[in-house]
Amino acid sequence: MVALETWFDRDAAEPTVVDTPAGLDAVLDTVAGWPGPNTVQLLIADDPGRAILDVGLDAEYGRGVLYYSGPDAPDGVTSKGTDVADLPPIYYFTGSDTEYPADAEIPLDAVRRAAHEYMTTGGARPTGIQWQPR
Template sequence: MVALEAWFDSDAEDPTIVRTSDELDAVLDTIAAWPYPGQLQLLIADNPGYVVLDVGLNGAKQRGVLFYSNQELPDAYASQGSDTVDPAPIYYYMGSDTEFPATAEIPLADVRRAAHEYMSTGGGRPHDITWQVWTD
């Protein structure tokens, strides 16, 4: 398990450092409780920017999205769910919005498990998620 930098508070100058599963759950609970689809960015604290997991949570719909990027991989990836939504889902991160692919939403429980796997593997891409190549 590694410590993570969790970026989600636009008023904070520094990230929230997450060292335990309980601390990660507290951050995920905070975002899921927002009245809109929110997003946080998780970075490995000892090597920020090398591997990135963006986690979007929509507590009201019990859905979420993931974005994964690793400098060793040729592409970035978004989660892929079984449904297509129209319009494409938008999640808000620190004052800006990100449109995800129309097929990116997955159950919130899967999003949470993926965040924990990312932490426990030291930045590995979560295995129990179906991924699609991210295209702009």
């Protein structure tokens, strides 16, 4: 398990560092509690350039998205769900919007499991998720 830098607060000059599953849950719960689809960015605290996991949470609809970039996916990959939205979903990160593929949304519990797996594996791409090129 590694400590993670979490970026989600547009007014924060520094990341919120979490080093326990409970700490990660607290950050995910905070972002999920905001209205609309929002994103928290997760980086390895001791090596922030190694891998990134963006975790999009839309608690109102019970779904989210993932974006991963790391040694085995340097160009980045996004989650791939089974449903295709009429319009590509847009998730917000510190005031900026990011459009995802129309089939990128997956169940919220899978998004949370992926965030925890990223933490416990030291930044490896989460398994159990279907991925597609960005």
